[in-house]
Amino acid sequence: MESKNKGNYDLIIGGIGLLVCIIVYLLTNNYPSPHVGYISAATFPRLLSTLIGVLGVVLMIQSIYTKNNIKIQFKNSKIVITVIIALILYALTIKYIGFEITTVCFIFFTLYLLGIKKLSYLIFTPIITTLLIQYIFKNILGVALPVGIFSII
Amino acid sequence: MLSLLFEGFYNLFTGGGAPMLLLGMIVGTIIGALPGLTATMGIALLIPFTYVLPPASGLSLLIGIFAGGIYGGSISAILLNTPGTPAGGATVLDGYPLAQKGQAGKALAVSTIASALGGTIGALILTFLAPQIAKIALMFGPPEYVLLAIYGLTMISFVSGKSLIKGYFSGLFGLLIATIGLDPINGYPRFTFGNLNLLNGINLLPVLIGLFAVTQALECAETYDEERPAQAAIKSIGITLREFISILPTIIKSAFIGTFVGAVPGTGTDIAAFLAYGEAKRSSKHPEKFGTGIIEGIAAPESSNNACVNGAMIPMFTLGIPGEAATAVMLGGLMVLGLQPGPLLFRDNPQIIYTVFASTITSNIFMLILGLLGIRLFAKVLSLPKNVITTLIFVLAIIGSYSMRNNLFDIWITIIFGILGYFMNKYQYPIPPVLLGIILGPMVESNLGRALLISHGSYTVFFTRPISVFFIVIIVFSLVSAYRSSKKEVNNI
Structure with missing residues (x-):
C-alpha cells in the first residue's frame, strides 16, 4: 500500500506559480483606477502575483539546477483518496438528504474503511455521535443543521 | 492594573469563563495526549463552539485547549515514548526512560508540577508585560501597522522548515487568498467570479479548520494501520519534597527561557522545550545522567513549553501578530469572536x-x-x-465550519483547504505561512492605503517616522537571521 514518487515537483509548482501570476494580471486588467486614495483594487494582487511569479521562476531554476528531486511518500493512498471522495459526497448530499442520514452513513463508511470491524462500534458510534452532535449544535449552539428531504415532513 | 486583574478573576469565576477554561483544559489534554493530534488542531476544531459564548469565556476555552494540549503531549511522551505534540519531543528523552524504570507516576507528577509552575511564571510575565507593550503599540499609525504586518510576515522565514522559498511561496499564496472579495479601499469585488459567498472574502474559520483539522485527520487516515506502542504502567503518582526542591531552580530558569522564546515571534513550544532541556543539561552537575531518566530532564522542557504558551500570547495580544501555528489559529479565533487583536484590544x-x-x-x-x-x-x-477519533474529527470539522454562518459553501472551503494542506505537507510546502498571509494580508493592504492617503501618495512616510525606522531595522535583522539559520541548516544536511 506504500508508494514512493520521485519527481521534479518544484518545477511543476513553480510553473503553477508563474501561471497564477499571468492569470491574476489578466483578471485585474480591467479593474478601475482608484477613486479614493492612491492604490487601486489591482495594485496589491498584482504586487503579490509578481512576487509569486518571481518565486515560481526561482523554484523552477533551482529545481533544474540542483536536480534535487523530492521523494514523496504516500502511504495507503487508496484509503486517503476514498476518504476524500467520501468527504466530497458527504458535502454534496448533506443539503438534499439532511444532516442525520448523511452523517450516520459517513461515519459508518469511514469507520469501516479505517479498519473498524467490530459490529458494536460500527452500529453505535455513528448513531450516538450523530445524536450528540445534533444536540450540541442544534440545541446548545442554535445552529440550523441541514434537514434536506425531511424539510417537507 | 492589579485592580483590573482582580476584576478579571471576578469576571472569570462569575461570568462563566472558569467552567469553559476547565472544559478546554480537559479537551486540550486529551487531544494533546493522543499522538498525531496537536493543540493547534484542537483550537481550530473548537472555535465554532466559542461564538455562542461571551468573548472572555470563548477565549478561556481556547486558552484551556492550548495550555492543556501542550501539557497533554507529555503524557504520551512519558507513557508511549511518542510525544503527543511536537512540544513533548524533549520530554521523551528522560520521561520514557524513567517510566521504563517503573516510575511513570513520578515522571508524570514532575511533568504536571513543572508545567503548572512554568505556566504560572509565563502567565505572570504575560500579565505584567503585555499592557506595557500595548501602551507603546498604541502610538502606531498606519505606516507603522504596514511595517508591523510586514515584520509579522517575515516570521514566515521561521515557520518555513527547510526551504525559505517554499515558505514564502506559501505565505504569498495566503496573501493572495486574502485579496478575494471586496477591496478594502475602493470596495471593488476581486476574484469573486459572481459568487456572492466570496464578496466578503474567504471566511477565516473554514480555512483554519481545513488547514489544521482536516489535513491532520487525512494524515491520521494515512497511518490508520499503524500499531500503537505498548503503554508503560502507572504505579504511584507523586514526588518527595526533596525532589521538588531539587528541580525548582530548573523549573524557574526554564520558565524564563520558555517565556522569552515564546515572546519572540517565529519560534514555538518545541524549540522552547529543547532549548530549556539543553540549558538544564549544560548547567547540570551531572550532565551525563540526562537521557537516562532523571527528573530535571522532564522538568526543564515541560516548564519551558508551558511558559512558552503564555510568552507566545504576548505578540499575539499586543501587536496582533502570531508567532507560530497555534497562536495564528488563536488569532483567527479572536477575530471570529469579533475582537481585533492588537493594542486597541487593551484600550x-x-x-x-x-x-x-x-x-x-x-x-x-x-x-x-x-x-x-x-x-x-x-x-x-x-x-x-x-x-474512531479520526472519523469524528472529519465530522466535527465539516459541521463546525458550516455552523458559523449556516452556509454549505463554507464546508467546501474546509474540504478544499484540507486537501490542499495535505498535499502541501506532502510536497514540503509549510502550512502556517498560508495562515499568516491570510491574517496579515488585509492589515497590510488597508493600512498601506491609509498611509498613502495621509502622505498624499508619498512612500517616504515609511522611512521618516522613528517607530517605522525601528521596524525597518528589525525586519532587516529578522530576514538576515532567517537567511543565516536556513543556510546553516542546509550546510548541516
Whole structure:
C-alpha cells in the first residue's frame, strides 16, 4: 500500500506559480483606477502575483539546477483518496438528504474503511455521535443543521 | 492594573469563563495526549463552539485547549515514548526512560508540577508585560501597522522548515487568498467570479479548520494501520519534597527561557522545550545522567513549553501578530469572536483582556489539580481507538465550519483547504505561512492605503517616522537571521 514518487515537483509548482501570476494580471486588467486614495483594487494582487511569479521562476531554476528531486511518500493512498471522495459526497448530499442520514452513513463508511470491524462500534458510534452532535449544535449552539428531504415532513 | 486583574478573576469565576477554561483544559489534554493530534488542531476544531459564548469565556476555552494540549503531549511522551505534540519531543528523552524504570507516576507528577509552575511564571510575565507593550503599540499609525504586518510576515522565514522559498511561496499564496472579495479601499469585488459567498472574502474559520483539522485527520487516515506502542504502567503518582526542591531552580530558569522564546515571534513550544532541556543539561552537575531518566530532564522542557504558551500570547495580544501555528489559529479565533487583536484590544476591552490574563494564570492551577488527580483517567485516553477519533474529527470539522454562518459553501472551503494542506505537507510546502498571509494580508493592504492617503501618495512616510525606522531595522535583522539559520541548516544536511 506504500508508494514512493520521485519527481521534479518544484518545477511543476513553480510553473503553477508563474501561471497564477499571468492569470491574476489578466483578471485585474480591467479593474478601475482608484477613486479614493492612491492604490487601486489591482495594485496589491498584482504586487503579490509578481512576487509569486518571481518565486515560481526561482523554484523552477533551482529545481533544474540542483536536480534535487523530492521523494514523496504516500502511504495507503487508496484509503486517503476514498476518504476524500467520501468527504466530497458527504458535502454534496448533506443539503438534499439532511444532516442525520448523511452523517450516520459517513461515519459508518469511514469507520469501516479505517479498519473498524467490530459490529458494536460500527452500529453505535455513528448513531450516538450523530445524536450528540445534533444536540450540541442544534440545541446548545442554535445552529440550523441541514434537514434536506425531511424539510417537507 | 492589579485592580483590573482582580476584576478579571471576578469576571472569570462569575461570568462563566472558569467552567469553559476547565472544559478546554480537559479537551486540550486529551487531544494533546493522543499522538498525531496537536493543540493547534484542537483550537481550530473548537472555535465554532466559542461564538455562542461571551468573548472572555470563548477565549478561556481556547486558552484551556492550548495550555492543556501542550501539557497533554507529555503524557504520551512519558507513557508511549511518542510525544503527543511536537512540544513533548524533549520530554521523551528522560520521561520514557524513567517510566521504563517503573516510575511513570513520578515522571508524570514532575511533568504536571513543572508545567503548572512554568505556566504560572509565563502567565505572570504575560500579565505584567503585555499592557506595557500595548501602551507603546498604541502610538502606531498606519505606516507603522504596514511595517508591523510586514515584520509579522517575515516570521514566515521561521515557520518555513527547510526551504525559505517554499515558505514564502506559501505565505504569498495566503496573501493572495486574502485579496478575494471586496477591496478594502475602493470596495471593488476581486476574484469573486459572481459568487456572492466570496464578496466578503474567504471566511477565516473554514480555512483554519481545513488547514489544521482536516489535513491532520487525512494524515491520521494515512497511518490508520499503524500499531500503537505498548503503554508503560502507572504505579504511584507523586514526588518527595526533596525532589521538588531539587528541580525548582530548573523549573524557574526554564520558565524564563520558555517565556522569552515564546515572546519572540517565529519560534514555538518545541524549540522552547529543547532549548530549556539543553540549558538544564549544560548547567547540570551531572550532565551525563540526562537521557537516562532523571527528573530535571522532564522538568526543564515541560516548564519551558508551558511558559512558552503564555510568552507566545504576548505578540499575539499586543501587536496582533502570531508567532507560530497555534497562536495564528488563536488569532483567527479572536477575530471570529469579533475582537481585533492588537493594542486597541487593551484600550477598548480591558475587562476582556484582564479576564483572559486571569484565565491564563488559573489554567495552571487547573492543570495541577487535573494532572495530579486525573492522570490515570487521561492515560486511559491513550487506549481510545485512533480511527474512531479520526472519523469524528472529519465530522466535527465539516459541521463546525458550516455552523458559523449556516452556509454549505463554507464546508467546501474546509474540504478544499484540507486537501490542499495535505498535499502541501506532502510536497514540503509549510502550512502556517498560508495562515499568516491570510491574517496579515488585509492589515497590510488597508493600512498601506491609509498611509498613502495621509502622505498624499508619498512612500517616504515609511522611512521618516522613528517607530517605522525601528521596524525597518528589525525586519532587516529578522530576514538576515532567517537567511543565516536556513543556510546553516542546509550546510548541516
